[in-house]
Amino acid sequence: MPIVAPSLLAADFLRLGEESRMLDASEADWYHLDVMDGRFVPNISFGLPVIQALRPTTSKTFDVHLMIEEPERYAEAFRKAGADILTVHVEACRHLHRNLQQISGLGMKAGVALNPHTPVEPLFDWLDEIDLVCIMSVNPGFGGQRFLPQTLLKTTLLRQRIDEAALPTLIEVDGGVTLDNARDVVAAGAHVLVAGSSVFGAHDPIAAIRGLKQV
Numbered sequence: 001m002p003i004v005a006p007s008l009l010a011a012d013f014l015r016l017g018e019e020s021r022m023l024d025a026s027e028a029d030w031y032h033l034d035v036m037d038g039r040f041v042p043n044i045s046f047g048l049p050v051i052q053a054l055r056p057t058t059s060k061t062f063d064v065h066l067m068i069e070e071p072e073r074y075a076e077a078f079r080k081a082g083a084d085i086l087t088v089h090v091e092a093c094r095h096l097h098r099n100l101q102q103i104s105g106l107g108m109k110a111g112v113a114l115n116p117h118t119p120v121e122p123l124f125d126w127l128d129e130i131d132l133v134c135i136m137s138v139n140p141g142f143g144g145q146r147f148l149p150q151t152l153l154k155t156t157l158l159r160q161r162i163d164e165a166a167l168p169t170l171i172e173v174d175g176g177v178t179l180d181n182a183r184d185v186v187a188a189g190a191h192v193l194v195a196g197s198s199v200f201g202a203h204d205p206i207a208a209i210r211g212l213k214q215v
């Protein structure tokens with residue numbers, strides 16, 4: 001069964017407390033929290049105070065996806081706000097390995113995200129220090145976009161490598177994941193499904209989450 005991580009980017013922010021109660025009671029495994037700075041991506045979402053406010057509402061894992069430049073400036077603050085997994089973009093890190101060490105040193109799981117066009121092979125020699133690889137299946141910055149199937153091959157290649165080396169690194173696929181394509185994404189090798197609009201836009205989000213767990 002995949003780990004299911006609904007993205008709160010698609011939640012109703014006016015009812016964030018209720019949305020969190022719904023997720024907490026659902027079969028969702030993690031909360032996926034998308035932070036955007038208007039620089040790395042052409043959009044601004046939410047940041048530290050929102051994550052801090054959500055933290056007491058659940059004990060589920062907070063999977064924080066930083067779509068920001070210079071993420072090293074904020075790693076400690078996100079730890080304090082309640083992040084369990086902190087994912088930085090390879091394209092936003094001049095010293096990726098140092099940034100991963102910083103995240104691990106702060107007691108969080110270290111994640112690396114790849115834009116759709118970024119190859120996965122450069123990570124192969126570093127996987128023993130990476131807890132999670134987030135393969136973006138849309139261009140980051142906005143929810144509700146269409147899944148890019150060209151990104152599936154990276155998941156397959158990475159999963160082969162992880163299995164060959166018997167590593168615990170998790171593969172997360174993020175962007176445009178729906179009940180219709182989730183089976184292909186898991187078949188390609190994903191351990192974690194992120195889903196925003198297909199969960200919060202569903203008539204019955206609890207059923208949508210259950211559907212994703214059962215692909």
Ligand code: DX5
Pocket residue numbers: 007009010032034065138139140141142143144145174175176177194195196197198
């Ligand atoms: C995109 C974000 C995704 C997004 C997923 O920049 O990283 O997590 O919220 O939303 P959907 O599932 O609507 O593509």
Ligand code: ZN
Pocket residue numbers: 007032033034065174194
């Ligand atoms: Zn995300």
